[in-house]
Amino acid sequence: GIQVEQSPPDLILQEGANSTLRCNFSDSVNNLQWFHQNPWGQLINLFYIPSGTKQNGRLSATTVATERYSLLYISSSQTTDSGVYFCAVGGYKLSFGAGTTVTVRA
C-alpha cells in the first residue's frame, strides 16, 4: 500500500507564530486530504487537495503531486489550532499518516 510520512511528529508553537507541516507519499494519488483532530477526538476535514493550492482563512495547503508531497501552512496560530493534523492519500481508499501533534501556547 501507499506509504505516508508526516513531519515533524510534534510541534510546539507560541501563539501568533507561523508553521509548516509536511506530508510525503510513496506513489501517485488522485485524492489527498488534510484533517484536524481536536482533543475530543473529532476529525474535521480541512482540505481536499490532490493538486494545487487552496486557502481557508489562516490555513492554506499546497500539493505537488509530481513530487509526491503536500504542505499545510498555519499562519498566526491560535490555541484552538492545537490538536493532531493528519494527511490522508490514495483513491477511493485513503491511507493516513501518523499525524503531527501541534501544541499552541498562549
Added chain:
Amino acid sequence: DGGITQSPKYLFRKEGQNVTLSCEQNLNHDAMYWYRQDPGQGLRLIYYSQIVNDFQKGDIAEGYSVSREKKESFPLTVTSAQKNPTAFYLCASTPSGEKLFFGSGTQLSVL
C-alpha cells in the same frame, strides 16, 4: 441537522462477546467507511462500502463484520475473534470519493 451519528460514545466488551457499533448518516452519501485509531497513531481502514448491499475489506478486517442494508446505515460488529479490540472507532462518509466527513467516534474498551 445533517451529519454522521455514531453511538454509543463509550462501549465495554466482555470476553467472548460480540458488540455492534452504530453509524447513521443523513447526508445522502453513497460511500461509508469504518476506521480504527489506536493511541498516538493514525487511522487504519477496517471496511468500506460504496453502495448499498456491497462492502469491501480494508487493511485490518479480521475480527470485524459489517452490513449495508440501507444507504444511511453502516453498523460495525466487533466479534470475539478480534483479540485486541480496545481502540477508538471512527465512521466516515463521502458523496463521491472526494471530501471525507467523520462522526464523533466510539471508544471501545475491554472489561
